[in-house]
Amino acid sequence: MNEVNLSARAKQQIDGLKARNEQLLAAGLELEARTKELEALAQRKENMVLRYQDLLTEIQTECHAIEAEYQRIRGTTVAHF
Numbered sequence: 479m480n481e482v483n484l485s486a487r488a489k490q491q492i493d494g495l496k497a498r499n500e501q502l503l504a505a506g507l508e509l510e511a512r513t514k515e516l517e518a519l520a521q522r523k524e525n526m527v528l529r530y531q532d533l534l535t536e537i538q539t540e541c542h543a544i545e546a547e548y549q550r551i552r553g554t555t556v557a558h559f
Contacts, residue, residue, distance in 0.1 A: 484492070
């Protein structure tokens, strides 16, 4: 294989491109790490919303049960008078 003699300017440009490539690689890895963190936060938020919906459903069910029991007691009390 023949060796290519590069000018000082060409070597300087290659070194600059290598440095820029390393910077871009590091930035890409940082972006990937941040993306994973954001995905984890999004999952936590989704889980929180699901728990909130479950709690809300449970509260509404209990509210209806209390109201039904109140109406039953109220109806029973009124019927005896």
